[in-house]
Amino acid sequence: MAEVSALSDRRFTSSDKLLAEMRSGESLDWDIIIIGGGITGAGILREAVRRGYRALLLEQGDFSSGTSSRSSKMVHGGLRYLAAGDLKLTKESLTERERLLAEAPGLVDRINFYFALSKGLFPGRWAMAVILTIYDFIAGIYDHRYHNNRRLGERFPGLEQGHLNGAASYSDAMVDDSRLVMRVLQESIEAGGTAINYSKVSQLLVEEGQVQGVMLNDSDGSEDIRLRAAAVINATGAWADRLRNQVNAEKRIRPLRGSHLIISRELMPVTDVLTSLHPDDKRGVYVYPWEGTTVIGTTDLDHSEDLDIEASINKAEVDYLLRAFNAQFPKQTISRTDIISSWAGVRPVIGSESSKDPSKERRDHAVWSDNGLITVSGGKLTTFRLIALDALNAALPQLPKAKPFSDDRVFITPGLTPEDLVADDPIWAQRLLGRYGTQAKVMLDSAPEAERQRIAGTDFCLAECRWAARHEAVAHLDDLLLRRTRLGMVMVHGAMELLPALEAICTSELGWNQDHWHLEVQRYLSIWKRFYSLPEDNDRT
Missing domain, CATH: 3.30.9.10 (D-Amino Acid Oxidase, subunit A, domain 2)
Structure with missing residues (x-):
């Protein structure tokens, strides 16, 4: 098992840089490969690196772009589950709710x-x-x-x-569910994990009937990249059956x-x-x-x-x-x-059965082991840490012995108080600390004064946009406006009024030229009109 770095200033790895390493024969062997960049995959990565494993998370789209940016934003114990007699799920949810409230104030x-x-x-x-x-x-x-x-x-x-x-x-x-994913991923990366978005697994690597790794689609290469791992964990949520069906034809996801x-x-x-x-x-x-x-x-x-x-x-x-x-x-x-x-x-x-009222389906999670592939799906946002532990425990027989560890926190914000960040606005400061941890101060200090002010009618500031573009693996404008921030959802017309300011940020931080910027604006507006506006615009009945 490889040693992992504990550098506190690590950032998200550029997918282009890592893919280039892989094409040259580097970074091809891992202890664990996690497929899926939602909250469950992020939680598994966090727990894996805590145990000293060399772990890689792959997400075919953007981080949290599936269910984990589109929940009802509630961290709750599941009152209706208690009313239905599900004491176990309720107890687990309430315990995790209190844990998250204690560890991530300002975010939860x-x-x-x-x-x-x-x-x-x-x-x-x-x-x-x-x-x-x-x-x-x-x-x-x-x-x-x-x-x-x-x-x-x-x-x-x-x-x-x-x-x-x-x-x-x-x-x-x-909670802001997408920021929760990013916070857990950042904690994982600072502890030595690797996570890259827009990296699609084309198929599982199966040898002698056992899953030994994955084939990673390389859009710039002539053939897919073969990545090997002692354990492969399928944490793709609603897509879990699709990957699992490569080794087991059973359909379990509704x-x-x-x-x-x-x-x-x-x-x-x-x-x-x-x-x-x-x-x-x-x-x-x-x-x-x-x-x-x-x-x-x-x-x-x-x-x-x-x-x-x-x-x-x-x-x-x-x-x-x-x-x-x-x-x-x-x-x-x-x-x-x-x-x-x-x-x-x-x-x-x-x-359980397609005829059952959807609202009456249980919200438990499940873990399956099929020829070396560990699949996890279902469950609630609130209990993501427990779901991650169950998935990781199912993979342990395939893994080397984990290193001892005692600190089981998911969120760590040492040495900073809201007064250290924005002395005259402690509530907003706590919000920033919840979303960015100790990096909140670096984020504000590294931005121009004008960008540290809240955007009218919101609790976001342009400093967050600049930070995300610089450090949070933003590949497209919709990553920035719909997930790293929610400006495209909470401002009228998809935050069109911010485009001039964002063009300056993306030009300087991402190196986009004018043609690239116009293509990104067209892409973003198409996504916003089809999936975040009204049905009259997205042709759905």
Whole structure:
């Protein structure tokens, strides 16, 4: 097992540089190759390098470009799983929620949830009180309460209360899921791991019936690159069956789509999460704050479309979410013209039966071992660390002995406080520390003064864009606007007004000339219009 570096100033490896090394015969042998650059793959890389393994993560698109940038942004214990009797999943989720809150303040933040209690429907006030008592007991906190309609109306002005019997409140947490992936990857790289995006595995390398590595597509070379590894872990989420089917024909993944709408905070200024039952099917629908906007979500539908095409909301889902909102806030009704953007993600659920209501499918994860290939899929964002450990444990028989280690933290932010970063704005400083760790100070110090100011109407600044372009493996403009930051989602018209400033950043940091810049703008606008705007623009019904 090779020694790994612990240099604290390591950055993401240029895929061009690493591929050049591979073509020349270097970097071809690894202890572990992880396929998939979402939160599960990032978690596996983090745990692998902690144990001293020489580990490589390969992502065919951009980091977090699949499910892990398109979740509902909630780090939660799964209250409905507890109501369904799944104590194990709830306990694991609550334990991990509290861990993330402690380790990544500013990235994972506690928020109050208000569950509106509908008259004559389950759960009623007392049933909800019992459920939340157990929920808080497992989490080791006590913060649930009952609120009558008057207090609920004060918290959510304009809420239709005729059908309600107050609400029960409790706490869970919110996150920027894509930044969580980047933070875990950065911790992994600083500990000696390697992760490259836009690097597609064309097939598994199978010798004598056992998976011995992967064939990496080399778009600039004459043939694919053969990479060998003691263990190959398939962490491709909704795509897991496709890779696993090279060694096992079984189909286990049921892709489910969840879609969301973003509206201006001025239209519905909420600071807490409201959960209410949809008037049509009684499914829970959320209205909640995120990145300076208000989000309405989510749907839960079978996703039968091509997984290689990004998921997007359809017209029926837009109508469903608008009806949910307008039924709860009849005096503040919104329409399509009020929507800033949308997003849809595909959840990799371990399917039990296709006829089962998607919302009733369990959210457990599963790990399979097939002829040397370890596949992991399913599960929840909140429990990514436990999922990663299960996958890594399944690979241990194929690996050399791990080095001893005692520090099991995922996030490390030593020696910095918000006051060290931005003395007059500790809340914003904590946000930056949560997303960038100790690098937050370097990021701000290395940017021009004008770029350190928040972009109007958002909590982002251009210094983050410059840092991402310089250090976070940005290959395309959509990487920058839809994942490293969320400016393309929270600003009207996909943040078109920022393009002049971003052109200057990308020209200096990425070396793009004017022709390249125009191609990137065309690519970004095409992606935004098709997958992040309204269905009228993406031709989906």
